[in-house]
Amino acid sequence: MNSSCSGRRLRTMASSLSLPQTTISDILSRLPVKSLTRFKSVSKDWAYLTSTPAFVSDHLRRSSSDPSLIVRCYNTQSGFDSVILLITDPTQNFACRHLAVPLDEPLPLFPKIVGSIGGLVCLDVSPCYASDFVLWNPGTKQFKRLPFPLIASTRSNPIWLVFVGFGFDSFNNDYKLVRIVSFKRNDGLPFVRAEVYSWKEGFWKELEDTVCFDSAIICGGQDGVVVVDGSLNWVAIGLQRYADRKVVISFDMRREVFKTIPLPALTRIGNVKVMSYMGLLAIAVYPLVFAANGNNMNRFEFSVLSDCEDGRKHWTNVVLAENFSKSLVPMGTWRDRELMIKQMGDRDNHPKLFLYDPIDERTKRLPIDCVDLYLQCYSHVESLVSVDGRN
Known part of the structure; x- marks a missing residue:
C-alpha cells in the first residue's frame, strides 16, 4: 500500500470516528x-x-449552577490596602486566590466592585463621583475601559451623591450600567439625573424619567444595590408623601424606567439592606446600634416580597432572630438562597462570616480570615462573555 492510499484511509477512519x-x-x-x-x-x-x-x-x-464568591476586602473606607479574592467551593474545598486588576496605570484608589453578573465584573476605578468604569472578565482576562459618563460635576452645579448598579437585561440580551447622580438645589432638596450605559450599544444615554426621585432619595453605600429579576434595586429614604418611611427604588432594565416600592413599617427602626432571595426581592433589617438590652435593637429580620392570592405583593417574614448575643450584619446571598451574614465580634473574638439557609435552617462557617475588615461580596460565575458586547 503506497503512502497516499494510507493517508486517505487514515483520514477516512478519523472522519468516521469523529463525534457529531x-x-x-x-x-x-x-x-x-x-x-x-x-x-x-x-x-x-x-x-x-x-x-x-x-x-x-x-x-x-x-x-451558573456552580457560582463562586468574589470578595473585595479593604481596611478603610478610603479604599487603600485592598485586595480582590475569588473563592471557589465556599462551603467545601474552599480554594481562594487573589485576582490582579488588569490595569497598567496606577490608580488613586483601589477599584470598587459595582457588580458581578454573567461572568462580567464592573469596576469603578474613579477617585470620586463614580465617573470611570472598567468591564472585566476574570476568566478570559479581558477588560475594557468604558467611555466617560455624560453627567459631570461643574463649579456652578457640583455633584452631591452618586449611586450605581450593574445588571443584565435578559429581554434585550444586554448588560447595563446605571448611574444616578444627585445635585443639591438652593432649597436643600436633591435634584436627580440618571444615565445608563449599554454593553450592546457601547454608549451612555441620559434617562428622561426620574420623577420617583421627587419622593425618595437613595441611601446606603457602594454595595447597596441588588439585581432581582431584570431590575436594579436600592434602599431609599422617603420624602413628601413617603416622609419618615423607607422605600425601594427599582430600575426596570428592559423598559429603562424607575418605580418606588414601599417597605413595611418595621424598616423605620434599624438598618435596611436590599437583597435577592430565590428570584424575589428581599430585605434584611438589622440593628442600627447593637444593644444587648433593648427595645428590639438586637433583632434581625429577613423578609421577601411575594405574590398573594389576590394578585398583590406582600412582604413575608422568612427569618426572625431576637435577643442574640452579637450583632448580625447581612452581606448578601449566595446561590440566591443562602444568606451571607457577618457576626460581629468583640475584644476577645474576631467577627465570623457564615451562610445560613432559611429552608433547612443550616449554618455553615466560611473560613475567611479577614472578616474584621470591610467587605464587598458578590456571587460570580465563569463565562466566555466578551467585554466588547459582541455576544
Whole structure:
C-alpha cells in the first residue's frame, strides 16, 4: 500500500470516528474557561464553535449552577490596602486566590466592585463621583475601559451623591450600567439625573424619567444595590408623601424606567439592606446600634416580597432572630438562597462570616480570615462573555 492510499484511509477512519458537532459542543460547554481558552488553539473549528453566541450562552447556563464568591476586602473606607479574592467551593474545598486588576496605570484608589453578573465584573476605578468604569472578565482576562459618563460635576452645579448598579437585561440580551447622580438645589432638596450605559450599544444615554426621585432619595453605600429579576434595586429614604418611611427604588432594565416600592413599617427602626432571595426581592433589617438590652435593637429580620392570592405583593417574614448575643450584619446571598451574614465580634473574638439557609435552617462557617475588615461580596460565575458586547 503506497503512502497516499494510507493517508486517505487514515483520514477516512478519523472522519468516521469523529463525534457529531452537537456532542462536541455539549462536552466543551461543561469545561472551565481556562481549558476552553487552551483548546481554541486545537483547531479553527473549535475556536469558532466556542465563540458563537449559542455556545457562550450554553456555557454560561451550565456554569451558573456552580457560582463562586468574589470578595473585595479593604481596611478603610478610603479604599487603600485592598485586595480582590475569588473563592471557589465556599462551603467545601474552599480554594481562594487573589485576582490582579488588569490595569497598567496606577490608580488613586483601589477599584470598587459595582457588580458581578454573567461572568462580567464592573469596576469603578474613579477617585470620586463614580465617573470611570472598567468591564472585566476574570476568566478570559479581558477588560475594557468604558467611555466617560455624560453627567459631570461643574463649579456652578457640583455633584452631591452618586449611586450605581450593574445588571443584565435578559429581554434585550444586554448588560447595563446605571448611574444616578444627585445635585443639591438652593432649597436643600436633591435634584436627580440618571444615565445608563449599554454593553450592546457601547454608549451612555441620559434617562428622561426620574420623577420617583421627587419622593425618595437613595441611601446606603457602594454595595447597596441588588439585581432581582431584570431590575436594579436600592434602599431609599422617603420624602413628601413617603416622609419618615423607607422605600425601594427599582430600575426596570428592559423598559429603562424607575418605580418606588414601599417597605413595611418595621424598616423605620434599624438598618435596611436590599437583597435577592430565590428570584424575589428581599430585605434584611438589622440593628442600627447593637444593644444587648433593648427595645428590639438586637433583632434581625429577613423578609421577601411575594405574590398573594389576590394578585398583590406582600412582604413575608422568612427569618426572625431576637435577643442574640452579637450583632448580625447581612452581606448578601449566595446561590440566591443562602444568606451571607457577618457576626460581629468583640475584644476577645474576631467577627465570623457564615451562610445560613432559611429552608433547612443550616449554618455553615466560611473560613475567611479577614472578616474584621470591610467587605464587598458578590456571587460570580465563569463565562466566555466578551467585554466588547459582541455576544
